[in-house]
Amino acid sequence: MNRTLHIESGNSGPKVLLLAGVHGDEYEPIVALMELAEELAGVIHRGSVLIDPLVNAGAYEAVSRFGADGLDLARVCAGSADGSPTEQAAYRVSERIKNADVVIDLHTGGMAFDIYPLAGYMLHPNASVLEQQRQLALSTGMPLLWGTDHRPDGRTLSVARDADIPAIYLEYGGGSGFRKHVAEHYKEAVKRILAQLNMLRSDGMNIPQWKYWLEDYRTDSGYLQSRMPAPVSGMFVPDVAVGDWALAGQRFGCIIDPYTRSKHELFVEEAGLVFLLQQRVSVQKGDALGGIMNVTLNEKISIDNGEGSNH
Numbered sequence: 043m044n045r046t047l048h049i050e051s052g053n054s055g056p057k058v059l060l061l062a063g064v065h066g067d068e069y070e071p072i073v074a075l076m077e078l079a080e081e082l083a084g085v086i087h088r089g090s091v092l093i094d095p096l097v098n099a100g101a102y103e104a105v106s107r108f109g110a111d112g113l114d115l116a117r118v119c120a121g122s123a124d125g126s127p128t129e130q131a132a133y134r135v136s137e138r139i140k141n142a143d144v145v146i147d148l149h150t151g152g153m154a155f156d157i158y159p160l161a162g163y164m165l166h167p168n169a170s171v172l173e174q175q176r177q178l179a180l181s182t183g184m185p186l187l188w189g190t191d192h193r194p195d196g197r198t199l200s201v202a203r204d205a206d207i208p209a210i211y212l213e214y215g216g217g218s219g220f221r222k223h224v225a226e227h228y229k230e231a232v233k234r235i236l237a238q239l240n241m242l243r244s245d246g247m248n249i250p251q252w253k254y255w256l257e258d259y260r261t262d263s264g265y266l267q268s269r270m271p272a273p274v275s276g277m278f279v280p281d282v283a284v285g286d287w288a289l290a291g292q293r294f295g296c297i298i299d300p301y302t303r304s305k306h307e308l309f310v311e312e313a314g315l316v317f318l319l320q321q322r323v324s325v326q327k328g329d330a331l332g333g334i335m336n337v338t339l340n341e342k343i344s345i346d347n348g349e350g351s352n353h
């Protein structure tokens with residue numbers, strides 16, 4: 043079943059691909075794109091917008107980041123036309139990405155994480171593509187801009203990277219329950235991008251200034267699932283919230299074992315923005331508990347890969 047929605051202006055211009063539902067437990071982007079399909083009809087005056095609001099239906103049906111085949115679509119792109127269900131969905135979306143001029147992929151932290159609102163992009167080796175990605179990220183008005191290692195494969199952004207197509211992803215919120223403000227924020231962010239591309243009238247639209255901007259060239263700098271691994275299993279009781287500024291040495295939270303009543307305290311190693319926080323109370327040893335980003339308010343920071351190479 044083809045669930046994609048196509049908005050054609052009738053005039054030449056960029057083909058923008060909007061994606062949601064790569065992960066099946068990230069609902070606000072799905073709703074935002076379905077609503078946008080209605081709001082944008084008839085008002086796009088240049089180019090076209092192709093909307094795929096449910097990239098991996100199998101993961102949605104499984105109420106999970108993963109499909110019923112156990113695969114994460116964001117690790118198996120460009121997929122396979124005759125593979126497992128997730129591989130086939132990855133193949134379909136990868137073909138759409140290759141036919142687009144601009145790709146925007148919307149996410150949340152899913153059931154597991156709450157995430158500070160951010161626009162992310164790969165630090166593309168092609169300077170022109172990288173600059174277009176920076177401009178797309180800037181135009182979203184998201185408060186955190188995050189450029190990371192361009193080398194990971196399997197992502198939607200990896201497919202775009204290999205085809206030199208500018209692509210960004212957005213992250214915001216997560217946890218249980220629907221957060222309407224996240225869906226509304228995403229609709230505004232997409233409209234700002236389309237206005238910036240001169241596809242949509244920008245009357246009365248303003249772009250909030252970013253607060254934090256990090257370009258981190260280190261290996262796997264964009265990988266979220268490995269941050270602050272839980273040292274023990276138990277109930278995670280955080281002392282911080284997403285968006286807090288954490289100080290070095292401050293308590294981040296603790297893990298309580300209800301059997302032994304032992305309490306394992308966790309402390310912040312390096313000061314920074316709490317941009318990621320585990321939302322499940324019951325955690326297993328090794329689960330990521332959260333992430334602190336070493337950023338500075340209103341200052342763009344670049345971290346090189348430590349290999350002494352130029353970028």
Ligand SMILES: [Zn+2]
Nearest residue numbers: 065068149150
């Ligand atoms: Zn996701």
